[in-house]
Amino acid sequence: MRINCMCTANIQPATSQRKLLLSVIREAKGHLDAKELYRRASKRNASISLATVYRNLRFFKEQALIDERHFGHTRSCCYEMKRSEEHYHLVCRDCGHVIEFESPLIHKLVAEIRRKNNFDVTRVELCLEGYCHDCKKEEKPLSKVT
Ligand SMILES: [Zn+2]
Ligand SMILES: [Zn+2]
Numbered sequence: 001m002r003i004n005c006m007c008t009a010n011i012q013p014a015t016s017q018r019k020l021l022l023s024v025i026r027e028a029k030g031h032l033d034a035k036e037l038y039r040r041a042s043k044r045n046a047s048i049s050l051a052t053v054y055r056n057l058r059f060f061k062e063q064a065l066i067d068e069r070h071f072g073h074t075r076s077c078c079y080e081m082k083r084s085e086e087h088y089h090l091v092c093r094d095c096g097h098v099i100e101f102e103s104p105l106i107h108k109l110v111a112e113i114r115r116k117n118n119f120d121v122t123r124v125e126l127c128l129e130g131y132c133h134d135c136k137k138e139e140k141p142l143s144k145v146t
Helices: 016-028 034-044 050-062 104-117
Strands: 066-071 076-081 088-092 098-101 127-130
Touching: 016 034, 016 050, 016 076, 034 050, 034 076, 050 066, 066 088, 066 127
Parallel strands: 088 127
Antiparallel strands: 066 076, 088 098
16 A cells, blocks of 8 residues: 655645734844744734744744844844845844844855855854943954954
């Protein structure tokens, strides 16, 4: 007997909980961790569980709908909607404020690294840590990068 082993897990219809979670991430316009996503989503649908949140985050990642980020020294996972343009992050070590930035120089750098190492780069995660405008206590000269 032949068993047709087509995986159906990925073609199940979007549930209302899934739609809700995606719209919470979209409306946040920033970076949410799983617990914050759960807190916001459960206000709108009390039957959502943290397990549902984690399961759907995995699903969204597999479908390339969201990006997972690892900010700061805790390296905790944050999520945001995937965008067509890559962007990068500055994270304040004091208040945790996240600033997004883009730079064409990074594309050049990646292209060079790719060529020199014969390595196919598929994803770039760049996070610079430091102190934001409000937390910067005194004007310190940047230590020389050698
Ligand atoms: Zn700060
Ligand atoms: Zn971002």
